[in-house]
Amino acid sequence: MSKPDRAAAVLDMGGTEDDWKIRVTDLKQYAFCPRVVYYMYCLPNLRPTTYKMEAGIAAQERVTELEERRSLHAYGLQEGERRYYVPVYSVTLGCVGQVDMVIETHEGGERRLVPVDFKLSRREPGRHFQLQLACYGMMLEEMYELPVPEGFLYFIPARRAEKIALTKRLRRDARAYVEAIRAMLQTQRMPPPTPRRARCVNCEYRRFCNDVL
Numbered sequence: 001m002s003k004p005d006r007a008a009a010v011l012d013m014g015g016t017e018d019d020w021k022i023r024v025t026d027l028k029q030y031a032f033c034p035r036v037v038y039y040m041y042c043l044p045n046l047r048p049t050t051y052k053m054e055a056g057i058a059a060q061e062r063v064t065e066l067e068e069r070r071s072l073h074a075y076g077l078q079e080g081e082r083r084y085y086v087p088v089y090s091v092t093l094g095c096v097g098q099v100d101m102v103i104e105t106h107e108g109g110e111r112r113l114v115p116v117d118f119k120l121s122r123r124e125p126g127r128h129f130q131l132q133l134a135c136y137g138m139m140l141e142e143m144y145e146l147p148v149p150e151g152f153l154y155f156i157p158a159r160r161a162e163k164i165a166l167t168k169r170l171r172r173d174a175r176a177y178v179e180a181i182r183a184m185l186q187t188q189r190m191p192p193p194t195p196r197r198a199r200c201v202n203c204e205y206r207r208f209c210n211d212v213l
């Protein structure tokens, strides 16, 4: 890989914290409920460390160990070099993040990058996971000037990799989410609760949302 650091250079040249405000993981949270992202930024000291979060970190560490011993077959590749926990940033999107794994491959005659996002979920890939992956793809393209036509969601419990085409539409939707989050944070106006109130039942911020249950 080796090519950063147009973005790092921008930071050195005086990029402000605001330029880097949006974390890619916020897209997933925003799709779940915009108010969660509002709480995370506007009331940053409130977030508890849940058992689920701790379990997620431990599971990711385990899957990284196992990855080292596995072939790239799950990703439809014969050859490639894996890198873990790759930091990413984008001047264009104004986002920062970290990709669980990036595979660099020349297979098929084209040098390209493949982001892989490890998930604890047992369910089918929701749109929110795909948006996050699209953001990683765009950020990698910007940093390394290599194409990222697809990525994978790796479901840890099922040990299954799902290929996601990073289409124009998915990228456009991801950009729209980033802009919506930025607009919400600029106004600091609390958004309405999610209309899907079943999500509130196990939400870690439920005690702050007096208007939902």
Ligand code: SF4
Binding pocket: 032, 033, 034, 035, 036, 192, 193, 194, 199, 200, 203, 204, 205, 206, 207, 209, 212
């Ligand atoms: S309790 Fe419901 S409305 Fe409030 S942040 Fe959680 S999911 Fe959103």
